[in-house]
Amino acid sequence: MPSGSDSPARSPRWIARAALYLFCVAALFALDQFVMAPLLLPYVYATIIRIGIYAILAASLNLVNGVTGQFSLGHAAFMAIGAYVAGAMSVAASGLVQNHPGWEGSAIQAGVFLAGCVAAVIVASLAGLTVGLPTLRLRGDYLAIATLGFGEITRVIFQGWDHPFGGATGLSGVPTVTSFFWTYLFAGTAILLLRNLQWSGPGRDFMAVREDEIAAAAVGVDVVRAKVVAFIVAAGFAGIAGVLLVHQNNGIDPQQAGFLNSIEIVVMVVLGGMGSLTGSILGAALLVILRAVVEGAPALSDYARYENVIYPVLLIGLMLVRREGLLGYKELSWKTVTPLFTRWRKLEKL
Amino acid sequence: MTLAQTQQLSADLAGAVDGGDVFFAMENCSVVFGGLTAVSKVSFKLGRRDLVGLIGPNGAGKTTIFNLITGVYVPTTGRILFNGNQIAGPVNQERGDAKRFFRKGSRMTSWGRRDIARAGICRTFQNIRLFHGLSVLQNVLVASHSRYRQSIGGAMLRSARYYEAESGAREQAHALLAALKLLDYEHFLAHNLPYGAQRRLEIARALATRPQLLLLDEPAAGMNPQESAELMEMIRWVRENYGLTILLIEHDMKVVMGMCERILVLDNGCVIADGAPAEVRSDPRVVTAYLGTEE
């Protein structure tokens, strides 16, 4: 993490920063090649990847629900849009490759995957714009319902869109590209960018909108712009998560754009503490692990059916007992976690 | 040239000249809420560096006037001029405007709240409206963003421009916090500040937008005499130091009389007196408004 927010007077040299970033990318690649992929059980490996994907989803939703104080119940739709766009590209590309012997190879796959990422971000961000603009006038529960409606509309549209998205049965035959390396490259970058955004001028504007829209406008904050930008940025990152997910699950179906999937992401953000970036990541990790353990451990197979009851109970219990989530949005309870983080805490507090 | 066109032209010229040399003017402004006239034909002007008190009994329409100036309400009649711009008032429908078909002639408009803030008018609120979950420093920084702009991409990638804007904003914020004796609270959440400090923080936040006209809505409400005396001293200092025009609503006559050079008295939505404190105090209408008529 760059020590930006603490002493903003001097900018670190960009060459140094780029070198550090590239070093991290290389280290990540090596970690995947030599440690993660060969040593871990496939189930554990897949779970770790899911943690990364859901961390992106939760961290980006946190920008809207936690930092900007809007309540979106349609985040899964952006994820699905990204997944469909990139998935369809990969399927089309693998069709082409089959017709041209000699074109096989993971390099081409990775290239299409990256192109898919770009396309997914663009399309999902545009979707974020189209949702953000009309919903600006709405607050609280009305906004929640409108975004829920957007998610359902997205689901219905994909259900009726046969070519190239497979209609009601969804998209299938997407090659497996997502690896530990790709997931954590994107997750790490997304989280870094989101952190930078939250603890900067635009991020403070978002928080001001959350705290008091009238006062924010009165001191010159562009409330409309803040909300739309939050929606667009969050949607773009959700699109990336969708690309990763579709290249892990080899496909996606329209149901995943719907309400229940969005709720799952909301639970993660709420669990971690709305407004706390680190909290969202923690919430995502905890819930993915919980799900993996309940589904994967043979000793628990008798109880696996209770899995879906855990979410709502967790949600209600949290609201009744600890509304601010595990960390609370001010990220102040770091001290209680471990003194290792005290330096961070200073940064986050500004 | 027809007579009507000539008249229009001379009216336009008069408007331009009129708007040009006036710092702030409210002309014949009224607000009607569903039959209830909250503000009725109010006119007054403010010059640069004026320190003017706006007083009147409860429900006289003082806060409504602030809401008019800051674009919360659109006036029903009249117009508001600021630095040669009309920030609220009638606008002639232009050719090709789709709405022309529905509303003929001129209609009343106002600039948006944000645009007014950026043009140089900032306010505080009667019921304190701080960003409670943000730190004191962050509260002030938010208000400086229209001056020290950061792009989204620049902020995410921590560009050199970002650092430049951020450090500029922080320097200004620290200066303001020091001026309003808030430096010790810098990292406190606004929510946790003592009451008097919250009022001061509202002023610091408003100053961070670098206003030319500062509207203070009962800044000393709920303070004890000593605190409010200190605050008034601070307000006077702010005016001198930043060269501001200040319009201030206050209930406490003593406070206002002591510090303002000019006082506007509002009753039932009308300006009933406008002048130096001594004049206003002896004005029979003011006495009647405050004490009622003797039957």
Place this chain on the structure above:
Amino acid sequence: MQVFLQQIINGLGLGSIYALIAVGYTLVYGVLRLINFAHGDVFMVGAFLGLFAGVSLHQSLWVSLLFSMAGCALLGILIERLAYRPLRKAPRMAALITAIGVSLLLENGGQLPEVFGPNPQSYTNPKTDLPLFIPEHVYRVGGVSIDLPTICIWIATAIIFVGLRILVTKTKIGKAMRAVQHDQESAALMGIDVNGIILFTFGLGSALAAVAGVLFASEYGQIDPLMGLMPGLKAFIAAVLGGIGSVPGAIIGGLLLGVVETLVAQFQGGATYRDGIAFLILILVLLWKPTGLLGTGAVEKV
């Protein structure tokens, strides 16, 4: 033309169900300013309770209906008491999240084999294999066919509408409800038992959802734990369309939505876009007239 008329009739049947559920949303929103997300699931529980009373307890329609209404009223009151009341002073988002949680709990809990089980159950008498409560008579009027369950739904909607009108405008408890709707604190100062009124409203709305559940199940013949999800959301849309907080608005919104949905499904030749239309209507209403057809807005206070 006949097809069109037939679709209108079908739409009004569906719309009446929406209307009955929407009334519950509107009542609760009125007193608590909370979207009770779990309302659609109370409707589902109502249908299951009716099935239980009819099949396992061998009761008639009326007794089953009363049983289901009582059960749902109790459920509604429990939900309010346990999940919503502790959060009444909390930010609205917390209450909203809890409401979503309660909804999911009822849906996912209902799917457990110990409760209702995940599979659809048919709403028939297991011995005769005939519809449980209301026989499937079909009447033909001038080329348009109407079945008995639809007529029952209409009658129920009409009775409930008139009953609610009388309750809200003429009775003491109705006046108290309106007072709480207007201003909880002042109502409390006037000696109104605000908590009692809120509980009563929850019970009433849930009992109406139970009626809708039993009638819906009689009409469509099949129930499952997720059946409340879509009708619940649609009914909420109906309530927003009519103006949330207004009982006549909820009825009008429900009927309107039912008709529009049915017509869209007819024109498109399938049900794919039917769900989308409802949400599109919702977004358009929220943008164009957030207070709905009959609602009144609140003024922002600065």
